[in-house]
Amino acid sequence: xxxxNARERIxxxxxxxxxxxxxxxxGINEIIEKAGxxxxxxxxxxxxxxxxxxxxxxxxxxxxxTLRAEILTSEDSPAEKxxxxxxxxxxxxxNSQFRGCPYSNTGAVSxxxxxxxxxxxxxxxxxxxxxxxxxxxxHFPNPERAEELGDRIFVLYSGATGEAQxxxxxxxxHIARAAVLEMFQA
Amino acid sequence: xxxxNARERIxxxxxxxxxxxxxxxxGINEIIEKAGxxxxxxxxxxxxxxxxxxxxxxxxxxxxxTLRAEILTSEDSPAEKxxxxxxxxxxxxxNSQFRGCPYSNTGAVSxxxxxxxxxxxxxxxxxxxxxxxxxxxxHFPNPERAEELGDRIFVLYSGATGEAQxxxxxxxxHIARAAVLEMFQA
Amino acid sequence: xxxxNARERIxxxxxxxxxxxxxxxxGINEIIEKAGxxxxxxxxxxxxxxxxxxxxxxxxxxxxxTLRAEILTSEDSPAEKxxxxxxxxxxxxxNSQFRGCPYSNTGAVSxxxxxxxxxxxxxxxxxxxxxxxxxxxxHFPNPERAEELGDRIFVLYSGATGEAQxxxxxxxxHIARAAVLEMFQA
Amino acid sequence: xxxxNARERIxxxxxxxxxxxxxxxxGINEIIEKAGxxxxxxxxxxxxxxxxxxxxxxxxxxxxxTLRAEILTSEDSPAEKxxxxxxxxxxxxxNSQFRGCPYSNTGAVSxxxxxxxxxxxxxxxxxxxxxxxxxxxxHFPNPERAEELGDRIFVLYSGATGEAQxxxxxxxxHIARAAVLEMFQA
DNA sequence: CATGAATGAGACTTCATTCAT
DNA sequence: AATGAATGAAGTCTCATTCAT
Numbered sequence: 150x151x152x153x154n155a156r157e158r159i160x161x162x163x164x165x166x167x168x169x170x171x172x173x174x175x176g177i178n179e180i181i182e183k184a185g186x187x188x189x190x191x192x193x194x195x196x197x198x199x200x201x202x203x204x205x206x207x208x209x210x211x212x213x214x215t216l217r218a219e220i221l222t223s224e225d226s227p228a229e230k231x232x233x234x235x236x237x238x239x240x241x242x243x244n245s246q247f248r249g250c251p252y253s254n255t256g257a258v259s260x261x262x263x264x265x266x267x268x269x270x271x272x273x274x275x276x277x278x279x280x281x282x283x284x285x286x287x288h289f290p291n292p293e294r295a296e297e298l299g300d301r302i303f304v305l306y307s308g309a310t311g312e313a314q315x316x317x318x319x320x321x322x323h324i325a326r327a328a329v330l331e332m333f334q335a
Numbered sequence: 336x337x338x339x340n341a342r343e344r345i346x347x348x349x350x351x352x353x354x355x356x357x358x359x360x361x362g363i364n365e366i367i368e369k370a371g372x373x374x375x376x377x378x379x380x381x382x383x384x385x386x387x388x389x390x391x392x393x394x395x396x397x398x399x400x401t402l403r404a405e406i407l408t409s410e411d412s413p414a415e416k417x418x419x420x421x422x423x424x425x426x427x428x429x430n431s432q433f434r435g436c437p438y439s440n441t442g443a444v445s446x447x448x449x450x451x452x453x454x455x456x457x458x459x460x461x462x463x464x465x466x467x468x469x470x471x472x473x474h475f476p477n478p479e480r481a482e483e484l485g486d487r488i489f490v491l492y493s494g495a496t497g498e499a500q501x502x503x504x505x506x507x508x509h510i511a512r513a514a515v516l517e518m519f520q521a
Numbered sequence: 522x523x524x525x526n527a528r529e530r531i532x533x534x535x536x537x538x539x540x541x542x543x544x545x546x547x548g549i550n551e552i553i554e555k556a557g558x559x560x561x562x563x564x565x566x567x568x569x570x571x572x573x574x575x576x577x578x579x580x581x582x583x584x585x586x587t588l589r590a591e592i593l594t595s596e597d598s599p600a601e602k603x604x605x606x607x608x609x610x611x612x613x614x615x616n617s618q619f620r621g622c623p624y625s626n627t628g629a630v631s632x633x634x635x636x637x638x639x640x641x642x643x644x645x646x647x648x649x650x651x652x653x654x655x656x657x658x659x660h661f662p663n664p665e666r667a668e669e670l671g672d673r674i675f676v677l678y679s680g681a682t683g684e685a686q687x688x689x690x691x692x693x694x695h696i697a698r699a700a701v702l703e704m705f706q707a
Numbered sequence: 708x709x710x711x712n713a714r715e716r717i718x719x720x721x722x723x724x725x726x727x728x729x730x731x732x733x734g735i736n737e738i739i740e741k742a743g744x745x746x747x748x749x750x751x752x753x754x755x756x757x758x759x760x761x762x763x764x765x766x767x768x769x770x771x772x773t774l775r776a777e778i779l780t781s782e783d784s785p786a787e788k789x790x791x792x793x794x795x796x797x798x799x800x801x802n803s804q805f806r807g808c809p810y811s812n813t814g815a816v817s818x819x820x821x822x823x824x825x826x827x828x829x830x831x832x833x834x835x836x837x838x839x840x841x842x843x844x845x846h847f848p849n850p851e852r853a854e855e856l857g858d859r860i861f862v863l864y865s866g867a868t869g870e871a872q873x874x875x876x877x878x879x880x881h882i883a884r885a886a887v888l889e890m891f892q893a
Numbered sequence: 894c895a896t897g898a899a900t901g902a903g904a905c906t907t908c909a910t911t912c913a914t
Numbered sequence: 915a916a917t918g919a920a921t922g923a924a925g926t927c928t929c930a931t932t933c934a935t
Binding site for chain 1: 356357359360435438439440442443444446456457460461483486487489490491492493494495497498500501502503506507510511513514
Binding site for chain 4: 542543545546621624625626628629630632642643646647669672673675676677678679680681683684686687688692693696697699700
């Protein structure tokens with residue numbers, strides 16, 4: 150039985166498992182079993198579990214970048230764009246049963262020797278931070294104030310994601326969104 | 336060689352290890368070795384690794400409650416109290432090399448079957464949330480607005496902790512503190 | 522809280538557990554927990570798990586000797602006495618959910634170093650053998666033939682017990698009883 | 708150092724150990740050490756100790772089926788065939804130092820959750836029972852009587868095996884054989 | 894490119910027993 | 915006589931990885 154695209158099947162399978170249960174809670178055996186691949190085939194495509202994790206984070210990042218790019222190029226006002234982005238967060242939290250941010254979750258169990266993973270997390274977070282800064286720059290004339298408020302949204306967004314996960318509740322998302330929209334009403 | 340007080344040595348040792356590397360990344364073997372105990376001594380006091388984790392979270396919670404109680408009973412204004420609390424966070428992040436919130440970190444790798452752990456996390460988070468709500472209630476006359484702002488501080492506080500950990504940087508803490516203090520200046 | 526008769530409580534508790542699950546499948550911890558005794562109290566009364574097993578086997582033996590003595594001293598004919606004894610076996614197998622002979626079950630997991638246990642088993646089995654020989658001697662005039670048939674009943678009785686256990690069925694008991702009663706009809 | 712055929716070495720080694728000391732008295736560690744395998748190699752081939760036990764029982768069953776098939780297809784009379792079969796039992800008991808029936812011994816320590824093991828035991832016993840019934844059917848014209856006597860031989864055979872083990876003596880085998888041969892002389 | 898078998902190290906847990914009070 | 919804490923050894927099973935084909 151020919152099984153092409155082993156590489157992609159592994160990535161997809163691992164992605165789902167890593168996402169749902171956490172990087173450290175999923176073993177190679179389960180991944181290859183559910184992907185229908187042999188053990189050695191796995192190591193032909195990914196030199197280590199860690200590298201698979203990097204590939205997963207990178208793939209997710211690319212997808213999320215697309216979403217942010219779409220939002221940025223839309224005709225909406227900055228406040229509307231932010232409302233949309235927090236709307237996506239709400240949908241995501243509901244659909245994922247409050248699994249939270251995969252990057253933060255992975256970072257919680259990655260020691261400092263996993264440079265590649267750490268770097269993926271860092272760059273993803275900086276990318277989101279930059280997204281918020283871009284939006285505030287469009288609305289607030291003072292550049293320094295715009296940067297500060299962009300970072301503030303970033304912190305609110307992260308806190309909302311994390312505590313919605315911890316408490317299995319949506320209210321942190323609502324609180325954060327309200328705080329953000331208030332910024333634009335003053 | 337017989338050493339007394341295995342229970343305490345285990346809790347202390349495990350606490351340090353869980354904190355620094357994460358619950359799922361630390362094994363019983365390492366704990367008992369560093370605590371200088373026999374494996375069976377461990378299981379005499381803690382029926383499972385999970386129960387040890389609960390004991391650890393509970394001990395930390397009790398200590399952190401003491402801190403919040405101290406702050407609450409001080410003579411400072413609510414804004415000053417919050418400044419002090421975020422000052423503690425900054426000190427903590429620096430001293431711990433940005434390890435972040437142990438509760439959130441543990442929650443990221445605990446599946447839903449670990450009811451005890453999940454409950455510890457939830458109650459700790461609610462305790463902090465209540466702390467912030469208590470402080471905003473002292474300053475904002477409108478009760479609903481006070482609750483909303485208390486929750487907002489909670490989200491900011493959590494986001495600051497999480498992103499300082501992810502980015503190994505202090506700026507999220509500063510951003511959050513500034514946002515909080517701004518609330519009290521309007 | 523005074524807890525007298527720890528020795529007896531241990532013996533009784535262990536007896537039930539050994540009986541239901543087998544000597545090797547029951548640990549000291551479970552015994553003392555269910556008996557409500559401390560670990561060291563156990564070892565004050567029984568120098569080892571093995572010795573507890575011996576005490577258990579001995580106690581059961583004494584009870585079963587009483588039953589056989591009662592049957593022997595009754596007014597029944599030898600055939601009727603045997604019918605009664607196999608009737609007891611049937612009741613016992615039904616009540617115990619086909620747990621089989623505790624002595625044989627224990628012997629299956631006792632190596633040759635457990636001299637005390639081995640000896641208990643041997644003497645119990647010889648006691649039953651002698652019981653059957655006594656009954657056949659009452660009916661069969663030829664002493665050698667009587668001994669042979671007594672031993673034959675012994676083998677039938679043991680096979681019935683063992684296979685009723687293995688197959689969770691009563692028919693081996695019925696087969697053995699029929700075979701025995703046939704002996705007395707010829 | 709990499710050694711092939713771990714699967715077979717494990718089965719063979721475990722078979723000897725299970726046989727001599729009993730399933731519950733032999734650990735995985737001892738098996739893999741004596742088989743010269745790594746622990747993970749064991750679990751690659753057998754998902755659990757229980758499944759290894761099943762494989763062992765199955766292998767023994769296949770061998771014993773061969774023996775019974777040989778006897779059945781021989782030119783001997785039913786009585787001679789039974790004499791041969793009990794002769795094999797005698798040889799086996801002598802060679803094994805009276806270890807008894809591995810199936811019964813295993814059943815004595817397997818709780819009801821070990822469905823696979825229980826089923827192996829049951830089917831093995833039924834197979835022997837059928838063997839005896841086949842032989843009696845050849846000699847006794849009345850079918851019901853033939854079945855009853857086949858089962859009676861089964862019970863005698865089992866009792867002989869079990870009590871020879873318990874008493875470390877050959878006489879139960881001799882008694883059972885004599886009883887069987889008597890059936891065919893009447 | 895793909896594979897099944899093999900691996901050392903370590904995971905969590907329980908065993909029967911003994912010590913010090 | 916009774917106890918709670920401590921123990922070394924062993925229990926079953928899984929980890930990420932590599933070998934030989």
